[in-house]
Amino acid sequence: MMGVILFAIFATAAVACGINLVLQRHPVTSALSLIGVMGSLAVLYLLLGAEFIAAVQLIVYAGAIMVLFLFVIMLLNAGEERKIPGKSLVSKLIGLPVFVLFLGLVAYLIQTQYTHAGSPVDFDAFTGGGPREVGMALFTTYLLPFEVTSVLILIAILGAIVLARKEID
Amino acid sequence: MNYFLLTLIKAGLIAFVLVTVLAYLVWVERKVLAHIQLRVGPNRVGPHGLLQPLSDLVKLLFKEGFIPSHVNLFFYLLAPFMAVALSLGSIAVIPLGPQIDVFGIKTNLGLADVNIGILFMLGLGSLGVYGVALAGWASNNKYALIGGLRSAAQMISYELPLALAIVAPLLMFNTLSFREVVDAQGGYLFGFIPQWAIFQLPVPQLISFIIFLIAAFAETNRIPFDLPEAENELVAGFHTEYSSMLFAAFFTAEYGHITTACMVASVLFLGGWQPLWPAAYGSDFFPVVAHWFFAAICFWHARQPARSYDRYTMPILGIILFGAGGLFLVPFLKPILVPLFWFLSKVAFLIFTFVWVRGTLPRFRYDQLMRFTWTFLFPVALVNLLITGLLVALTTK
Amino acid sequence: MDFTLPPLPISAIPLSAYLILSAILFGLGICGFLFRRNLITVFMSIELMLNAVNLSFVAFSHQMKQADGQIYSFFVMVVAAAEAAVGLAIILTVFKNRETLEVDEVDNLKL
Incomplete structure (x- = not known):
């Protein structure tokens, strides 16, 4: 209802x-x-x-x-955005x-x-x-993917910093 | 009694009280700041300036709602509403007291008892940045834009230590519901040390509490972290272009943020409505004694009036306080009022701390602000969480 | 006092409604990806597609009475966060070098 x-x-x-x-x-x-x-x-x-x-x-x-x-x-x-004229x-x-x-x-x-x-x-x-069930699944069945994801995030942080920092000449 | 109707009544009551309290917070802040700086503060409208919020409201209502011509109208109007709604929304999940019994109706003090209340509060808090950021952008003014950008960066950065500081006590309580968190803080160690999170074994959460308070200062854009509206650099920051009730909306949002942050802090760390010492030693009568003590001070002042009108206002105030203290002795009202008194006095103490800090500390520089959170606050919160997790894992079977 | 609403034509939403909603959102994401020429909007369309997929994950999790589908959508969110960090850094760099956000104008290999 x-x-x-x-x-x-x-x-x-x-x-x-x-x-x-x-x-x-x-x-x-x-x-x-x-x-x-x-x-x-x-x-x-x-x-x-x-x-x-x-x-x-x-x-x-x-x-x-x-x-x-x-x-x-x-x-x-x-x-x-600019309007681009001449679409078919x-x-x-x-x-x-x-x-x-x-x-x-x-x-x-x-x-x-x-x-x-x-x-x-x-x-x-x-x-x-609920948080309890999801947490239980994350830290038992899916423990390895979960830990690998943390490495992925670390790499993403490093990548973002390297890309966005100012060039030091 | 219909659940829907009951909730409607409670929501109306809480909204009314909250808005009144928010209006008077401005008066409290001005008065306390004035006394810290050896001034008198607002004292023209009503006795001791007590009608000042009302006159402010009337002034803001009748001021012209000027909208500059260069703004992005839709977002300019949307931003204050978002700010107010998101800052007052989290009051819905914060419990104000235990289950009570009024005319045979059993109900919880507080609106909704959500089993993921803390996540809900964090979610609304993380959305709160949009009001400020959008206001800064839609104003189409460089000072406002810088204020909005600063606030976005600052609020994202300080959310991390805030969340980590919340997680540490939750590890000990093993729940995400505010009401269960308060229940887990009942009882006394050796019969007199309250089991609040900041005193509770295995890890007293004093460090988390301090981190939470510091991060809350930043989240609410208060001194020493009020960079988004730093007067001497940015005019008035993100609300430079706002006037009238739209400006008042941002003010309400700021004080609403402070109130909810203090409520969450007192629920998570200071035991909610659990009294400081056991009822066996008479904590139930403390509210009466406190009220009557202040009533006595009022009567004493009336006998030696510093100002001519004190002779009339002080006895009236004293009688009101005396009566309010007497209410705590009525057996029918006692189970409602005593927990409310403890909870609200903790909240009031924390709000006073906010004003106190504002009167005492200077403003950070922007790079100092960012370096402080990323290189000090965040690592400390992480280490604190690690130690808590380790000890909780070792002590629980 | 009791509040009762008038009966609705359907008593409960079937799973297929959630899947169709997910398909519509995914289609809109594709449209945005193809039509919009602002780099950031294109990126946001990708996020919309990820959200649509998340919805069907959670809907299937409800259908199967298991939390596993929700775990997948949790991972999707985490990967989306990482992707947003790197992607926005790339957009910042592109803007710094070319002074434009139009995808049509970012077509030179050399500056």
Whole structure:
């Protein structure tokens, strides 16, 4: 019941923000739309019983990665994209219907493939996504990937510093 | 009683009290700062300037909401709303007291009891930077932009030690729910040392508490870390171009941030509503004694008035305090008011610390600020977390 | 006093709705990647695609009643964080050398 209403609201919000991301010419508007998508997805994760992932989505994605994006946009003072004249009329006229057709095809395939798929999604249908369960899985079954990821992040930090530092002549 | 209706009533009550308290925090801050600097502070509007917040509000309401022509209008208007909503939002998950029984209705003091409350609070806190950064960018003013950029960098950097400082006590409590955190801090070692996180064995979390406070100063853009709005470099930083109620929104957001940070600190480290010493030694009667003590001071002042009107205002204040102290003796109100008193007095002490630091310390330089967090605060928080984790692992079966 | 809402046409959302939403978001990500010419917006479109994939991971995790799908999306987030750090550093360097963020103008091997 509550699940249907929340899904309707936040799925619509996610799609609207996604469309806005693609249509807007200014990177700051796009970034804000992406934050909107991420916030809506966090609510959908809560609906799916993934409490920990929802919180991480807010903290890491919306709170850290997107701040970094916004920071770079503000730092470089990126303005609106220039309009490039002379796009072919055919692509303008055909592009959107073909895109909608493609999405419709995908939706049709998913619908036909998953009609029999078990339980519908609602609150309390699955409660194994709390911090305790996810942490348990991370530090037992997935311990090696987890540790390798920390090395990956270390390398990324080093790479970012090397790339972005000032050249000392 | 319908759960929905009950929550609605609680939300309305908490929102009303919170907004009033936020308005009076400005008065408290000005008054305390004034006394630190040997001044009088606001004393014109009402006795002791007590009506100053009201007059400020009226002034801000009727001021022209001037919008400069060169701003990015949508984001310029959106930023203050984001700042206020995100700073006041985390109050929803902070518990204010234990379960109480009013007219046969059992309810928790506080709005929502979320089992990942601390993660929720961190999530909202990490989103808080957008209000400031967007305000700085949308103003289309170089001072505002520099303020917004500084704040973005500063808040990302200080979030790391903040989160690490929170994780250390959570390792001992083994929960992410605020209410369970407070319950885990009940009881007394040897019958008199409170089991608050900063006193609790195996690792007293004093270092985490200090790191948390320092990081909270930076997160709330307060002196000594108020670089985003440094007056003598950046005019007023990110809110240079704002006036009227939009400016008031940023003010509310700042004080809301301070209040929630102090509440989280007192829940995580100072035991929430757990009293300082056991009820067996009469901690339940401390609120009464404290109120009556201040009432007595008021009456004494009334006999030797420093200002002519003190002869009338001081007895009134004393009678109010006397009555408030008496409320703690009413058996029906006692289980509600005593925990609230302990919790709010801890919060008030921490807020006073914020003002105290502002009156005492100078501002950091920007490079010092960044070097401080990355080369000192962050490593210390990591080492503290490591030691805590090791000792917790060794002592638990 | 009881608040009851009128009954809705569907009582619960099926899994396929989440998958279709994920597909739509992924398609929008591809569109942004192809249409936009600002480097940062292109990068953000990639993040949108990653988010869409995360949604289907979590939805399948709900379907399978296992936390494993959520672990995958956790790793995706971590990798996205690393990718954002390096990618934005590259964008900063490109801007420093070429003074532009338009992908069409960054087409010379030599400066």
